[in-house]
Amino acid sequence: MQKNKNSISISIDDRVELLRVAYFLAIEDSIDTKIKPCKTDFYKQNYEIYKKYIKHPLVQKIGTGDEWNADLPTVALCLDKNLKPKENINFKEITEQFGWYGKNIDSLSKLLIDFKKTIAFKNDYNVNFKPFKDSLQSNKITEKLNRFYRTNKKTNLKILFDPLNRITNKAITFTNNPENERLFLITYLCDEPNNSTKPLELKWNEDYRRIVIHENSHIYTDALFEKYYDTKFDSLVNQEKFKNEYHDIDEIMVRGITAKILELNYGQKIGEDEINHQPKNSRIVYNYLNKYIKNDEMDFEQVYKEIMEQLKKKYN
Ligand SMILES: [Zn+2]
Numbered sequence: 001m002q003k004n005k006n007s008i009s010i011s012i013d014d015r016v017e018l019l020r021v022a023y024f025l026a027i028e029d030s031i032d033t034k035i036k037p038c039k040t041d042f043y044k045q046n047y048e049i050y051k052k053y054i055k056h057p058l059v060q061k062i063g064t065g066d067e068w069n070a071d072l073p074t075v076a077l078c079l080d081k082n083l084k085p086k087e088n089i090n091f092k093e094i095t096e097q098f099g100w101y102g103k104n105i106d107s108l109s110k111l112l113i114d115f116k117k118t119i120a121f122k123n124d125y126n127v128n129f130k131p132f133k134d135s136l137q138s139n140k141i142t143e144k145l146n147r148f149y150r151t152n153k154k155t156n157l158k159i160l161f162d163p164l165n166r167i168t169n170k171a172i173t174f175t176n177n178p179e180n181e182r183l184f185l186i187t188y189l190c191d192e193p194n195n196s197t198k199p200l201e202l203k204w205n206e207d208y209r210r211i212v213i214h215e216n217s218h219i220y221t222d223a224l225f226e227k228y229y230d231t232k233f234d235s236l237v238n239q240e241k242f243k244n245e246y247h248d249i250d251e252i253m254v255r256g257i258t259a260k261i262l263e264l265n266y267g268q269k270i271g272e273d274e275i276n277h278q279p280k281n282s283r284i285v286y287n288y289l290n291k292y293i294k295n296d297e298m299d300f301e302q303v304y305k306e307i308m309e310q311l312k313k314k315y316n
Pocket of ligand 1: 214218
C-alpha cells in the first residue's frame with residue numbers, strides 16, 4: 001500500500017494582503033455592512049492605519065469599479081516576492097479571471113510596488129494558526145477527500161488565510177502549482193454585529209469545514225471540468241431561456257459533490273441541509289453520486305462524466 005502522508009500549511013500571503021488593503025480602501029465605504037471586513041485587532045493594525053492613502057493611484061484605479069470581484073487580490077500570486085511578474089504566467093487564464101488586472105500585470109506590478117513603499121506596508125502578522133491546523137488534522141479532512149475521490153495521492157494542502165476578506169473563498173488554479181499541491185484562499189468569518197473590535201481568532205467550525213471541502217473539490221475536479229465541459233455544453237447553458245437561473249456548471253457540480261461528502265462523513269441531515277441551500281441542479285449531482293457510492297469499482301472520472309451527461313440533458 002502506498003504511504004499516504006499529507007501535509008497542511010496555513011499562512012497569510014503578504015502580496016495578497018497588500019492588494020487586499022488597496023482593495024478595501026477603494027470599496028469598504030460603498031459595500032453592505034454584512035461583507036465589510038471584521039473589526040479585529042488585525043484590522044486595526046494592518047488596515048486602519050493605511051486609511052489616509054485612499055488617494056493612491058492603485059486605490060483610485062480599483063475605485064473606478066471595473067473589476068470588483070472580491071477575489072481580485074489573489075492575482076498578486078502571479079508576482080514574485082519583489083512584486084515583479086513571474087515568468088510562465090498563464091495570461092489567458094488570468095485575463096479571463098481578472099480582466100484589466102490580468103491583462104496589465106506589468107502595470108499592476110508597478111502600482112503595487114509604489115503602493116507598498118508609499119504606505120510603508122508592514123507584514124508582521126501575529127495570528128495563531130495552531131488550533132485551526134490541529135482541527136484540520138484531527139478531522140482527517142485530506143483523508144476524507146482522498147477516500148471520496150478514490151485516490152491515494154499524497155497532497156500538500158496550502159491554505160492562504162485572508163483576514164480582511166469576509167466575502168469570498170477561492171481555489172487557486174492559475175499559478176501552475178505542482179500537481180499535488182492544493183492552494184486556496186479562505187475568508188475570516190465573524191458574527192454580527194461588527195461594530196466593536198474583537199481579537200482575531202481563527203477557529204474551526206462547520207462553515208470552514210464546508211469551505212475547505214468545497215474549495216478542495218474544485219482542485220480535485222478542475223481538470224475533469226476542463227475535459228468534459230465543452231463548447232457545445234457551454235452554448236446550451238448560455239441559451240436565453242436559462243439566463244435567470246443559476247447556471248455555472250462547475251459550481252453546480254462542486255456544490256452537489258460537497259453536499260455528498262458532508263452527508264457521507266457527517267450524516268444524512270447535514271447532507272440534506274446543505275443540498276437544500278444549493279442551486280436546484282446540484283441535486284442531480286447529489287443524487288447521481290449514490291450510484292458511485294454503491295459501486296466500489298467505479299472511478300471518480302467515470303461518475304463525473306456521467307453526471308455531466310445528465311446535467312447536459314437539463315439544458316436542451
Ligand atoms: Zn466554488
